[in-house]
Amino acid sequence: xxxxxxxxxEADTVSLTKRGSIDIRMMRDARYHWLVLVPEIEAAEEWFDxxxxxARALFTTAQESAQRLKAxxxxxxxxxxxxxxxxxxxxxxVIARHIDDVAWPGPxxxxxxxxxxxxxxxxxxxxxxxxxx
Amino acid sequence: xxxxxxxxxEADTVSLTKRGSIDIRMMRDARYHWLVLVPEIEAAEEWFDxxxxxARALFTTAQESAQRLKAxxxxxxxxxxxxxxxxxxxxxxVIARHIDDVAWPGPxxxxxxxxxxxxxxxxxxxxxxxxxx
Numbered sequence: 001x002x003x004x005x006x007x008x009x010e011a012d013t014v015s016l017t018k019r020g021s022i023d024i025r026m027m028r029d030a031r032y033h034w035l036v037l038v039p040e041i042e043a044a045e046e047w048f049d050x051x052x053x054x055a056r057a058l059f060t061t062a063q064e065s066a067q068r069l070k071a072x073x074x075x076x077x078x079x080x081x082x083x084x085x086x087x088x089x090x091x092x093x094v095i096a097r098h099i100d101d102v103a104w105p106g107p108x109x110x111x112x113x114x115x116x117x118x119x120x121x122x123x124x125x126x127x128x129x130x131x132x133x
Numbered sequence: 134x135x136x137x138x139x140x141x142x143e144a145d146t147v148s149l150t151k152r153g154s155i156d157i158r159m160m161r162d163a164r165y166h167w168l169v170l171v172p173e174i175e176a177a178e179e180w181f182d183x184x185x186x187x188a189r190a191l192f193t194t195a196q197e198s199a200q201r202l203k204a205x206x207x208x209x210x211x212x213x214x215x216x217x218x219x220x221x222x223x224x225x226x227v228i229a230r231h232i233d234d235v236a237w238p239g240p241x242x243x244x245x246x247x248x249x250x251x252x253x254x255x256x257x258x259x260x261x262x263x264x265x266x
Contacts, residue, residue: 046211048200059192067181077221078179081214085230085238088210097218105218107240 003040006089012114016126017133021054022061024133029114030121033073033096033129035065044090047082058092066094068132073098079107136173139222145247149259150266154187155194157266162247163254166206166229166262168198177223180215191225199227201265206231212240 005023013025013036021041027034039058044050050058066078075096082092095108103111117125138156146158146169154174160167172191177183183191199211208229215225228241236244250258 046199046203047213048196055196056189056192059189063181063188066179070179077216077218079214079216079218080180081212081216083210083212083214083240085210085212085240106243107216107218110239 003042005038005040006087006091008087009036009038009089009091014122014126016129019061019133020057022058024061024065026125026129027114028117028122030117030125031102031112031115032108033069033075034108035069035094035129037062037065037092037094039090041090045084045088047090047092049090062092062094065133069094069096069129072096072128072132081107083109136175138171138173139220139224141220142169142171142222142224147259149262152194152266153190155191157194157198159258159262160247161250161255163250163258164235164245164248165241166202166208167241168202168227168262170195170198170225170227172223174223178217178221180223180225182223195225195227198266202227202229202262205229205261205265214240216242 013027016024016026021039023038023040025036027036039054041054047055062080066080070078073096076099077097079095079097146160149157149159154172156171156173158169160169172187180188195213199213203211206229209232210230212228212230
């Protein structure tokens with residue numbers, strides 16, 4: 001069965017790059033540096049639904065992305081999470097957290113509304129993130 | 134440097150079993166089936182702070198625990214997360230979520246207060262969890 005990105009992920013995120021079958025995307029929310037990793041494997045909802053090789057690749061990509069994003073953003077803490085309560089399609093959040101961000105020290109999900117990038121801001125952000133991934 | 138469990142983790146969780154250097158603990162909150170995995174490695178805060186072998190062992194243990202806990206609890210979704218915004222010592226949450234739990238579909242952190250087990254309930258829960266881990 002062909003992979004099709006979930007409609008909400010499609011609307012809320014933009015693709016930065018791919019690593020193997022993992023689409024590394026960015027949340028359209030200027031409040032955070034927030035990546036969303038989507039393995040392009042149909043019907044996977046839990047991390048352990050993936051074949052072993054794909055599960056480990058997703059883990060490695062999440063760790064490497066987190067390490068690079070932490071360095072880029074000088075984050076105080078990285079949050080890595082597979083939740084999927086609302087969007088069932090398997091995806092992993094990699095979020096740079098700062099002690100002065102709006103949700104700190106709570107989790108980011110459900111806190112206020114996403115803040116749009118302006119056109120220049122989006123372009124700059126995409127360039128910065130693609131450069132480290 | 135000797136490992137010492139963070140005081141808040143010590144207060145909020147109870148040890149179920151150990152797998153290698155990973156202490157598999159249970160959150161003292163009767164509202165959820167909620168595991169907390171703590172690699173007994175001093176000074177690790179981010180998953181990628183761990184040596185590779187330990188990082189992969191933590192990943193494997195998180196996935197296996199999640200799969201078994203899902204089967205035990207017939208969970209609608211598993212949540213796996215390394216946040217650490219409040220407790221810096223590296224720990225990974227493995228939480229069985231149900232569409233009728235009090236926090237659904239939001240994340241569990243920061244929602245109301247933990248509910249104590251009664252003595253019999255705690256004993257039964259520990260037996261059930263240790264049997265699958």
